[in-house]
Amino acid sequence: MLLNKLDIYSWIIIVLAIFSAAGAYTFGWQQTLPQVLIAVLAANAFDILARYAKTRQFKLTKSATVTGLFIGQLLPLSAELYLPILAAAIAIASKHMINWKGRHIFNPTLFSMLILFFIFSKSSAWWGSFAFPTQQFAALNLIVVILLGLLITLRQKRHDLVWPFIGALVLFNFVGNIFISGGVQTNLGSLGLESTTLYAAFFMLVEPKTSPLFRKARIVYGILAAAIFAAFNLLAISNFPVFAMLLGNLFVLPLDKYFR
Amino acid sequence: MYMVAGVVAIVVIAGILLAYSGNIFGYGTQKQTSTESQQTIPTVREPSLSVNSQVLSGSDVVVDGLYLDEPGFVVIHKDANGAPGAVIGHSDLISGEKTNLKVAIDSSQAGSKVFAMLHYDDNSNGVYEFPQEDKPVKLADNVVVKPIVINQQTTGATEVTAVVTSEPKTVEITSTGFSPSSLTIKAGDTVTFANKDSSLHWPASAVHPTHSVYSESGGCIGSKFDACKGLAQGESWSFAFNQKGTWGYHDHLNPGLTGTIIVQ
Numbered sequence: 001m002l003l004n005k006l007d008i009y010s011w012i013i014i015v016l017a018i019f020s021a022a023g024a025y026t027f028g029w030q031q032t033l034p035q036v037l038i039a040v041l042a043a044n045a046f047d048i049l050a051r052y053a054k055t056r057q058f059k060l061t062k063s064a065t066v067t068g069l070f071i072g073q074l075l076p077l078s079a080e081l082y083l084p085i086l087a088a089a090i091a092i093a094s095k096h097m098i099n100w101k102g103r104h105i106f107n108p109t110l111f112s113m114l115i116l117f118f119i120f121s122k123s124s125a126w127w128g129s130f131a132f133p134t135q136q137f138a139a140l141n142l143i144v145v146i147l148l149g150l151l152i153t154l155r156q157k158r159h160d161l162v163w164p165f166i167g168a169l170v171l172f173n174f175v176g177n178i179f180i181s182g183g184v185q186t187n188l189g190s191l192g193l194e195s196t197t198l199y200a201a202f203f204m205l206v207e208p209k210t211s212p213l214f215r216k217a218r219i220v221y222g223i224l225a226a227a228i229f230a231a232f233n234l235l236a237i238s239n240f241p242v243f244a245m246l247l248g249n250l251f252v253l254p255l256d257k258y259f260r
Numbered sequence: 261m262y263m264v265a266g267v268v269a270i271v272v273i274a275g276i277l278l279a280y281s282g283n284i285f286g287y288g289t290q291k292q293t294s295t296e297s298q299q300t301i302p303t304v305r306e307p308s309l310s311v312n313s314q315v316l317s318g319s320d321v322v323v324d325g326l327y328l329d330e331p332g333f334v335v336i337h338k339d340a341n342g343a344p345g346a347v348i349g350h351s352d353l354i355s356g357e358k359t360n361l362k363v364a365i366d367s368s369q370a371g372s373k374v375f376a377m378l379h380y381d382d383n384s385n386g387v388y389e390f391p392q393e394d395k396p397v398k399l400a401d402n403v404v405v406k407p408i409v410i411n412q413q414t415t416g417a418t419e420v421t422a423v424v425t426s427e428p429k430t431v432e433i434t435s436t437g438f439s440p441s442s443l444t445i446k447a448g449d450t451v452t453f454a455n456k457d458s459s460l461h462w463p464a465s466a467v468h469p470t471h472s473v474y475s476e477s478g479g480c481i482g483s484k485f486d487a488c489k490g491l492a493q494g495e496s497w498s499f500a501f502n503q504k505g506t507w508g509y510h511d512h513l514n515p516g517l518t519g520t521i522i523v524q
Contacts, residue, residue, distance in 0.1 A: 027460055027490055027513070076514035077490075078459045123515035126469055130512075133489070189470045189482020196469035236467040236508070239515065 008156050009062035012203065015148045016069035016128065022144075023131035027077055032127070036072030039084035043068035046092035054096070067091050070109040070204070073128030074242075075116075083122065087112040104209045106249045113242045123239040129199035142188070145195045149202025158206035160215050164222035165201050166193070172230030180234050192230060200241050210249050217252075217259035224251055305329060307397045311376050313409035320362040321349065321408060323376050331355040332380040332397065333388050336365045337405075344375040344405060353386045370410050377405040430454055431519065433461040433491070433511070438519035445501060447523050452498040453487065460490030461517070463497065466508035468515035475503050485509065 006014075023032040047064035051057065071087045091108035098105045116122045132141035153162050169192040177185040188194055205211060205225060212218045225248040232240035310325040321336050334351040337344035349365030365374070378397035379390055388394055396403040429451045432439045438453075445451060453463040465474035465485035472482030479486035487497040490513055501507070501523045511517040 031459060076516065078514070121516050123468060123510075125513055125515055127513060129469070185472070185477065187472065187477045187479075187482050189479075190472040190477070192470065194470055194481050233467065233470050233472070236473050238467065238518075240467060241469065 007062070008152070008208075009066055011152055011155055012066050013062060013069065015152060015203070016066065016073065018148065019073060019128035019131045020069065023073070023127055026131055026133045027127065031078045032072075034081060035075055035079050035084045036069060038081055039071040039075070039088050040065055040068030042085045042088035043071065043092060046089050047095070050092055050096045063095075064092065067095070067108055070128075071112060073131075074109060074113055074124040074126055076122060076125040077127055079122070083116060083120070087116055090115050100253060103253070105253070106246055107204055107207055107210045110204065110242050110245050110249075113239075114246055117239055117242065124242050126196040126199060126241065129196040142193075142195050142198070145198050145202070149198055153202055153206055156206050156208065158208075158211065158218065161206055161211055161218040161222045162201055164219045165205060165226045166198075168223040168226035169193075169197070169230055172227055173233065176230055176234040192226075192233060196241060197229065200245060204245060205248075210252060212252055212256045212259070214256055214259045217255040220259070221248070221251060221255050224248060224255075306399055307378050307404050309334075309376055309378060309404055309406045311406045311408045313411055315411050316367055316370065319364055319367040321365050321370075321374060321376070321410075323351075323358070323361045323363060325357070325359045326354075326361065326378065327357045328355050328378060328380075328397070330380055331384070331386075332378060333394065334361060334363055335377045335379050335388070335390070335396075336363050337375040337377060338369050339371055339373040339375065339407075344377060347390070348374065350379075350388045353381055372410055374408050374410060375405050376408055377403060430496075431463075432456050433463070433517075435459065437517040438463075438509075438511075441518070442520045442522065444522040444524060447504050448500060448502060449523075450498050450500045451521060452496050453491065454496040455491040455493055458493050460492060460513055462490045462512035463487050463509055464512045466510055466518070468510050468512065471512075474507050474509075475505070487512075 020032065020036050043064045044060060047061060047067075048058055051059050051061075068084075068088060071084055071091060075083055075087065087109075090112035094106055094111040095104055095108040098111070113124045117124070129145060130141050132144050149162075153159050173190060173192045174185070177183070177190055185191065205222075212221050225244065228244045228247050229241070232244045237243060305327060307329055308325075308327045309323065312324050314322055323334055326334060331353055332355065333353065335347055336349040338346050338348045340346070346369070348369045349363050351361060351363045354361070363376075379388070379394045380397055381388075382393045382395060383389070390396075396405070398404070429443060429445055429449055431443060431451060431453050433453060433455045435457045443451065455461050464481070464487060465471045465483045467473055470482040471479065471486050474483040474485035476484040478484035480488040485499055485501075485507065491497055501521060504523045507521045507523065509519055509521065
């Protein structure tokens, strides 16, 4: 089977391409596809240059395409088109320069979003995570994100990271809502079970180079990341998924070292 | 090797295009330029008034809309057998287009009908001085005047009370954000979010992306304060705020655009 021969990067590219296509349908191609295409081209170009500078060899990698697709989908709709180029440059620089023994410290896409936030006050939209039209069938988008997310998670064998994350997130949000709003909130969004958080969990949290190598470390990491997510959400911190994920990234190497 | 060179060339060309044009693909700054470059056709707009029957809100009459081509006043006359009678109130000096203009009147003389009339500030001193100055606005020798039916609601046998009505509140969305960015309303008031931009905008409660700050459950993600879709240009979405508090909101498709609704 051809599908069984596909590596994880190919699967993620396929899934992100589906979200891009859905976004083009829902929000209009002019507002979505240009920034995605430019981000993909720019990420590949910068990655090729960076690898050439290191190895004197030209090499095209799928991970650069993944980074470009993520950048295109995290940027606000109709972003000025220098933003995907700049974000791609920052992400690829982060990938090649901010690492420890061959592993990225920060998710490159999220690191680029952090820099854009501080320079241009551009909060990440994550439109790829709600690209399927919610007004026509509210649960459709959530179902698609979960199904495609499960596909990626299982192929990456990172379910021992995602499920502790989701379980802990619901628990922390449930308890936190009682303390903050004084009542029980049952909206899925209030519990953290909305499509952007799940997109972040299924497609970014599990990224092999920025998630723990060891099973116990992954379980603890999932719970820790959920605590940060829930706290930032309850405190209504602007752009919180980016901050929460990057803060979580800092614990990956120490957890691996501890649970080795 | 050729493919790599091609990719690099495309990125470089895209960068150069952006540097010189500011934007491409038909939005952003290019949109403004094309709008500015359109030839404008001069039009002469006549003064106009639009009113509706209403319940007095305190001692104010509300004029729904008007246009004055020169500075002037809206003057409220009492009813004298179906024609404008004595003046019982007038607006401050105004010009151009106004909507939902409140004009303070002597409500004890309002009766069941009043007349709204446009006057020019003839001597440009900003003071309403009719009949010495400040004649009524006329179109083809006809005074611009509209009758307003006043509905009064009674409680008890004789007491007449004014009913406070919810005024329409509108937040316009443009490429630069929400205007006004902060709006104070009463609990139960409805706010209409109107998209004036060519890009889609999706107003929703803070915080992005969970929308869970507004404390009324419902909606499609985390609270009832959520348009649940991108509004196209010219499209609007209205929401009644029943919960008191200060509610931050944002554009779900461009979360850097934010605003606040203060519900008292």
